[in-house]
Amino acid sequence: EPEVTQTPSHQVTQMGQEVILRCVPISNHLYFYWYRQILGQKVEFLVSFYNNEISEKSEIFDDQFSVERPDGSNFTLKIRSTKLEDSAMYFCASITDRTNEKLFFGSGTQLSVL
Amino acid sequence: ELKVEQNPLFLSMQEGKNYTIYCNYSTTSDRLYWYRQDPGKSLESLFVLLSNGAVKQEGRLMASLDTKARLSTLHITAAVHDLSATYFCAVASGGSYIPTFGRGTSLIVHP
Numbered sequence: 001e002p003e004v005t006q007t008p009s010h011q012v013t014q015m016g017q018e019v020i021l022r023c024v025p026i027s028n029h030l031y032f033y034w035y036r037q038i039l040g041q042k043v044e045f046l047v048s049f050y051n052n053e054i055s056e057k058s059e060i061f062d063d064q065f066s067v068e069r070p071d072g073s074n075f076t077l078k079i080r081s082t083k084l085e086d087s088a089m090y091f092c093a094s095i096t097d098r099t100n101e102k103l104f105f106g107s108g109t110q111l112s113v114l
Numbered sequence: 115e116l117k118v119e120q121n122p123l124f125l126s127m128q129e130g131k132n133y134t135i136y137c138n139y140s141t142t143s144d145r146l147y148w149y150r151q152d153p154g155k156s157l158e159s160l161f162v163l164l165s166n167g168a169v170k171q172e173g174r175l176m177a178s179l180d181t182k183a184r185l186s187t188l189h190i191t192a193a194v195h196d197l198s199a200t201y202f203c204a205v206a207s208g209g210s211y212i213p214t215f216g217r218g219t220s221l222i223v224h225p
Contacts, residue, residue, distance in 0.1 A: 107155040
């Protein structure tokens with residue numbers, strides 16, 4: 001079965017540093033998402049992306065966050081100046097079209113901000 | 115704002131027993147999802163329920179949806195240790211296809 005691939009699997013950074021989390025969605029998918037999960041808590045929606053622009057975003061997705069699809073295959077989440085509370089598992093997900101039943105999630109990037 | 119509530123949040127059960135996890139949500143749903151997550155792993159899609167009365171089964175798991183009661187259940191039959199995981203309910207509603215997740219139910223099945 002095709003997979004959503006995320007790199008790195010773990011990222012440790014100092015508070016205030018910029019991080020970029022990378023995702024390679026499944027090749028024929030059109031909609032892309034970032035979610036995060038703080039340890040032991042629920043999975044929270046951050047942003048959705050379609051046709052090279054943000055289609056929806058949550059309150060969590062403030063000016064410190066940005067997404068882009070620089071080369072037609074990678075889908076990145078950038079956090080400009082990390083805070084301690086950004087420590088979480090970040091999941092990328094993709095889907096062919098929004099009527100499709102199954103949202104495919106990647107294996108996640110565990111971000112630790114020290 | 116859509117709220118998704120799961121209960122119980124923690125469930126410890128013996129192998130061979132049956133149990134049900136409940137998912138209540140606050141607005142009308144377009145689709146309801148059940149996901150499984152093993153520790154440190156990603157989310158695996160189990161079921162997507164689209165309409166009132168929908169029932170889907172896979173192995174020892176059966177999910178159902180009652181849109182009038184805004185309730186979905188995930189029923190576990192004759193639990194086995196391999197079912198130990200966290201189970202999330204998620205709901206998309208109001209024309210948005212973006213699932214809002216519940217807090218998850220952490221299930222441990224003891225021999």
